[in-house]
Amino acid sequence: MLVMSDIIRGYTDTIILSQLSKNDSYGYEINKVIQEITKGEYELKEATLYTTFRRLEAAEQIVSYWGDETTGARRRYYAITDAGRAMYKENLQDWQRAKTIIDALLMEK
Amino acid sequence: MLVMSDIIRGYTDTIILSQLSKNDSYGYEINKVIQEITKGEYELKEATLYTTFRRLEAAEQIVSYWGDETTGARRRYYAITDAGRAMYKENLQDWQRAKTIIDALLMEK
DNA sequence: CAAATATACATTGACAGGCGAGGTATCTTG
DNA sequence: CAAGATACCTCGCCTGTCAATGTATATTTG
Numbered sequence: 001m002l003v004m005s006d007i008i009r010g011y012t013d014t015i016i017l018s019q020l021s022k023n024d025s026y027g028y029e030i031n032k033v034i035q036e037i038t039k040g041e042y043e044l045k046e047a048t049l050y051t052t053f054r055r056l057e058a059a060e061q062i063v064s065y066w067g068d069e070t071t072g073a074r075r076r077y078y079a080i081t082d083a084g085r086a087m088y089k090e091n092l093q094d095w096q097r098a099k100t101i102i103d104a105l106l107m108e109k
Numbered sequence: 110m111l112v113m114s115d116i117i118r119g120y121t122d123t124i125i126l127s128q129l130s131k132n133d134s135y136g137y138e139i140n141k142v143i144q145e146i147t148k149g150e151y152e153l154k155e156a157t158l159y160t161t162f163r164r165l166e167a168a169e170q171i172v173s174y175w176g177d178e179t180t181g182a183r184r185r186y187y188a189i190t191d192a193g194r195a196m197y198k199e200n201l202q203d204w205q206r207a208k209t210i211i212d213a214l215l216m217e218k
Numbered sequence: 219c220a221a222a223t224a225t226a227c228a229t230t231g232a233c234a235g236g237c238g239a240g241g242t243a244t245c246t247t248g
Numbered sequence: 249c250a251a252g253a254t255a256c257c258t259c260g261c262c263t264g265t266c267a268a269t270g271t272a273t274a275t276t277t278g
Contacts (some may be wrong), residue, residue: 004237006119007207009264015214028226047266050228055264073226073273085143092215098116099208101147105124106201111257118235118264138257156237164235182244182255 007046126197129189
């Protein structure tokens with residue numbers, strides 16, 4: 001009933017901003033990194049990944065540019081903006097608060 | 110952009126199961142208790158609360174019965190079922206895992 | 219060399235949860 | 249008696265997730 005995707009729901013924006021706060025990257029790579037970090041326990045679905053890019057770009061929290069690969073498939077790189085960094089910082093704080101709140105609400109007496 | 114409701118999204122079921130695992134209760138009271146526990150930082154919207162009751166009851170994780178108040182507004186009490194307790198236990202574990210995963214994904218290098 | 223697999227992008231449409239807005243009824247208190 | 253608290257409920261919109269589907273290129277393997 002409650003699946004991992006529901007649990008993580010709402011964090012994809014922050015997760016992607018977090019990755020981009022370290023360095024520019026592209027969709028396929030970000031997904032790979034996430035799988036590595038979580039040891040395969042969590043995978044962003046491609047549809048979700050790309051909708052999230054669209055959303056973040058529309059909100060001007062990231063910008064994109066095409067890579068100049070001369071070989072292999074083309075890559076669309078993303079870079080975080082100042083607004084994105086600010087949002088990321090805020091979301092990090094919210095996550096700390098949320099953890100405390102949910103822990104308190106789920107705590108067994 | 111990221112609001113508390115998004116953050117808590119997906120946990121309303123578990124939060125309510127958690128409350129009912131302590132004792133039978135009714136909607137209005139559960140909401141009050143949650144506000145107290147979170148010191149007003151989080152409030153379940155009524156629409157959400159009652160949709161959640163319907164969902165949990167349909168899934169046979171809770172059952173309901175009318176209180177026998179002779180005064181005041183009538184109350185519909187809810188009790189957790191065995192299936193509900195099992196689900197609650199599972200969700201608690203999932204929450205622990207989710208915390209670890211999200212922390213890892215949001216951790217700044 | 220053909221087929222399979224990996225890399226890399228993208229959209230559409232359905233589904234589910236949250237909730238604003240609206241509604242009903244009773245009791246208490248100033 | 250008006251206002252506010254207690255207590256319930258539903259409808260319909262919005263938003264995020266994702267299965268399914270599609271495109272194109274490069275590499276590996278039988």
